[in-house]
Amino acid sequence: VVLQVFSQEYINLLLSVYFFVLGVLALSHTMSPLMSRIFPASFPNKQYQLLFTQGSGESKEEIVNYEFDTKNLVCLLISSVVGVWYLLKKHWIANNLFGLAFALNGVELLHLNNVSTGCILLGGLFVYDVFWVFGTNVMVTVAKSFEAPIKLVFPQDLLEKGLNASNFAMLGLGDIVIPGIFIALLLRFDVSLKKNSRTYFYSSFLAYIFGLGLTIFVMHTFKHAQPALLYLVPACVGFPVIVALFKGELTEMFRYEESSPEEAGSTDESSESEKKDQ
Structure with a gap:
């Protein structure tokens, strides 16, 4: 419109x-x-x-x-x-620098407080992404029409044209930020376990790389735009869940919940007041 x-x-x-x-x-x-x-x-x-x-x-x-x-x-x-x-x-390197900066700031600013919320969010966006890519051409049209760093672009003719490449594959920033905040949540869950390990973070991070690689493979095989979340969501959710099942920490992972900074501050104040009363 x-x-x-x-x-x-x-x-x-x-x-x-x-x-x-x-x-x-x-x-x-x-x-x-x-x-x-x-x-x-x-x-x-x-x-x-x-x-x-x-x-x-x-x-x-x-x-x-x-x-x-x-x-x-x-x-x-x-x-x-x-x-x-x-x-x-409008060089693709400058576009990607801005895009990465937006993505990193997005992961830093946005927070999930528990794994269940993250799974629901990823599940909803999974359906959303699949519908708008396969069901309509809106997503692809917008991505190609607007010259804005709302996506990362990867030159497919880099070896032929060098830095002046003109044929690009695209990855939307949402495909980075949304799984990114879920992976960040799992990193904080790792820290809360106090086991000096980053098992869930590394498993979800490797899952993201696997899902992204699978997206690229399918895209090149079928020569058609692919909804990245179709592959990223099952990978980023499935891998940590399998690890949690293997370690017997599935219930603990889904019970993990972060308190907001305001709640944490009020908790600290109440504990200090209790100590003073004692």
Whole structure:
């Protein structure tokens, strides 16, 4: 409907500017921990604060209060260069850098609190993905029409054309973020077991790689777009469940539930007050 009302050229221009801003911020945030390790200890790192307030006196209200340092500014500068490169050239490497930054930030920001919720979410999106790819051409049309870093692209003619490749296979960011938050949940479950092992994390991570490889294999075999979650969901859910059955921890895995930060904070406060009363 949107493509029928507005020109695709204007939509792509609007999306390019929008994702330029978001991409620069997301990539800068993703780069910061890595750059902090790269910078030498002698690097002159100064602290800054961006403060916007509204009103004056007692009615003064903070709108923005953001603290950053010189390292963050360097990351922002590098990200801006990538952003300009993407804005001008729409190069697939710049697209993938932004896409990976969005995916990593998505996994960091989104949380599942228990395995059951994760299975329900993955199951629902499994049906959704299969329907919109096999049942209609909407998903494929949108992915091909919009020039935005909402997907990772993999050049199929890289060996022939090098960095100027033009024939791409695509992987939607949702196919990374949704399984990613489930895998992150299993990592936290591993930590909660206090066994100094990452069995469920590694099994689900390997399952993701297996499912992604199977997706690519089927896509090349049948020469047709494939819903990645059709293969990723059974793999990412099935492998950890099999491991849990083998280790006798299936019930424990499905009973595991995380408390929200607010609940954890209130629990800590109540425990401290109880200690004081004693």
